[in-house]
Amino acid sequence: MGKALFWLAIFIGSIFITRLLAIQAAKKRRPPPQAPSKQDKAATSSEAMVRCAHCGVHLPRSEASLINQNTWCSPAHAQLGVRNRD
Numbered sequence: 255m256g257k258a259l260f261w262l263a264i265f266i267g268s269i270f271i272t273r274l275l276a277i278q279a280a281k282k283r284r285p286p287p288q289a290p291s292k293q294d295k296a297a298t299s300s301e302a303m304v305r306c307a308h309c310g311v312h313l314p315r316s317e318a319s320l321i322n323q324n325t326w327c328s329p330a331h332a333q334l335g336v337r338n339r340d
């Protein structure tokens with residue numbers, strides 16, 4: 255019985271040591287985290303925002319309608335025209 259426990263302890267100990275070595279090797283192999291490149295920043299940079307002349311909501315220029323020198327969030331608000339905000 256004592257012999258079986260001895261070999262069991264050796265077996266578990268060897269597994270434990272093997273795992274520790276594997277974890278250390280993985281840490282060494284992992285490359286350091288890289289800072290985001292300039293291209294990534296350019297891709298995520300925000301687009302110019304414009305304001306709807308009627309309701310005042312801000313939206314990206316590409317989604318706004320430019321009619322009569324004003325920007326609108328929708329054709330419906332372009333038809334309603336400029337609203338004076340209090």
Ligand SMILES: [Zn+2]
Pocket residue numbers: 306307308309310311326327328331
């Ligand atoms: Zn609007």
